[in-house]
Amino acid sequence: MASKLMQLQSKAKQASQFVGKHGCEYYKQLMEKNKQYVVEPPTIEKCQELSKQLLYTRLASIPGRYEAFWKELDGVKQIWRNKKELKVEDAGIAALFGLELYAWFCVGEIVGRGFTLTGYYV
Incomplete structure (x- = not known):
């Protein structure tokens, strides 16, 4: 556990140094690229x-x-x-859309719980 903490501290220090070196340059580039969106003053x-x-x-x-x-x-x-005139392709698209909505709901629930699957004993 202590070694993981040391690794994390080392990574945080590296990231901090990188931001310290390149952060100002990145900020200037970002502002120059998007200056049309800046309102004066x-x-x-x-x-x-x-x-x-x-x-x-x-x-x-x-x-x-x-x-x-x-x-x-x-x-x-x-x-x-007019569902009797509905084509198989249209029904398939609707079914895939419904399945996608359901999947996003499930993924959202899992993410909301902190990526844990409750109710399962592993």
């Missing part, structure tokens, strides 16, 4: 204004999203009404 007041703009822009987009949701739901209802 970069003040706290400007940041607060932008965060409010983001919040209210997102709130303003809710009605459009609401309408799009109901259009999608109407499309699904239409497909369900």
